[in-house]
Amino acid sequence: MIVAVPVATVWTNPEAPRQLDQPALQHPLRIRDWLDSLSVPDRLQLCEDNLVQTQALYGTEVIPVEQRDNWVKILIPSQSTSKEAQGYPGWIPAAQLLDAPEFARLSAGSRAIVNVPTACLFDSQHQPVLEISFATVLPVAETGDVWTVVETPHGKRLLRTDQIRLTSALPGSVPNGQAIVEAGKQFLGLHYLWGGMSAYGYDCSGFAYSMHRSFGITIPRDAGDQSKQGTLIDLAQVQPGDLLFFAYEEGKGRVHHVGIYCGDGKMIHSPDSASKIEMIELAGYKLEKELCVARRYW
Template sequence: MIYHTIHLPVVDMKKTPQESGEIVSQTYFSEHVLIKKHLKDWVEIITTDGYAGWIPASSLLNREVPYISKDKVTNIHARLYDKPDAEESPLILLPYGARLQVVETIDERWFKVLLPDGKQVFVQRGDLAKEPKGLLTFSKQFLGIPYVWGGRSSFGYDCSGFVQMLYQWAGMHLPRDSHMQCADKRGRKAVLEELGLGDLIFWGTSDGVIKHVGMYLEKDSFIHTSSREGKPFLRISQLSDAEWNGNKENRFPTREYRRFF
């Protein structure tokens, strides 16, 4: 059996096999994917969340054994170096969640890690440290990260990609898109007055098509990412804000609430 592993930091997945194709999602370093179809220098893949899209074939490494690691990047980004010296230029910058195979502890600051292509490099131990406890604290460390259409990494998330990542951290695997998440049968309908940390808020058009999602925090606030309001980055907003209050005059005049935990 051949295992297909992404070896670049982040790769855009396209609707069609061409550079100008519409971005539908992303895959990132160390993710194992399935190949659905080949077309010249492109492959159609299926990611671990079941999403399909086209990527350049050069983004993949084909291995006879899977690249398995219990260690992952827990910082927003992690720099990999040719030697244990942070004054050197990094070889590559990896996003949160990328898996790395630690092969040796060099000292109190450095790990030696094995990459999917067999190369051994170095990463600072703090970039693979234990993650903060609590969904509130964990989610806030991503504030300010750019909004990216189709984004699924800490280089830039879209709204559903960010929520998907938060829930994966909490131990639940959600579908990729906001309308899929809203329709997920595991989510129980909730009401505004009873929202609690971790509940999801979905915004829709006047005909009920779900277009946006955020996660409730506390005291009328929620965390999300969007290009709206001239703020194309991950941020905390209020349910009472003019853009998000569900007023029938707004772009998203409908709201739905789901509880998964």
């Protein structure tokens, strides 16, 4: 099955959504209405009550494992996790999924990755059809100087060529980590969202995941798993684009946070439900003593 809305929130169980979360469950999706309505306590509850697991962008393939009324329990193969070998688990409203076997078979060839915060899909008459998020990945049917034709779960659509990066143009890794930092800077001031994986809101590891994903690099979904893979980097040798991890008990406990090193002793990250994506000086930062490991994926 394929995600058929700009971003589907993946819930812990069908009972998790509150009444105020209804706009996030619909198709068409009302993501902005939902997020605009959430107070800081509402956002904190998503985390503290373990309501949300992650999110999945338009066109993401998921594996259905169970259906209950209007809900589908799924696994997300593109979001690796120690929770489940086949991919990140959770529940999505059935209305936000589409059975699109022909689209699912389009595994080979070039792909378009949205590299601006949001882009619009257009129909063949150049009429706007759907707004999609940064790091959305869609198969390419035809490239052009102004428009690129992409395959979607709803058929062929158009994207502006200047709003995408083609995987066929990527050498397998970004030239340097500074490109990851520059991608992240587009989102300075964006409100944190627990489980967030889209340009409408990121959590700390979702932000790290998505900045890499925009260059065709897939890393684990959660900070704990991210801290165990990639290339281990000495903390004295970190470069822009490296991931910095923070653990409880002054770095000796469980990893609970990740940020992207920017150079010059600075880090860009999505801090917590009461905050927005920011760039900070590591020296004197409240988590400074919890810095425990650095990893490189580029």
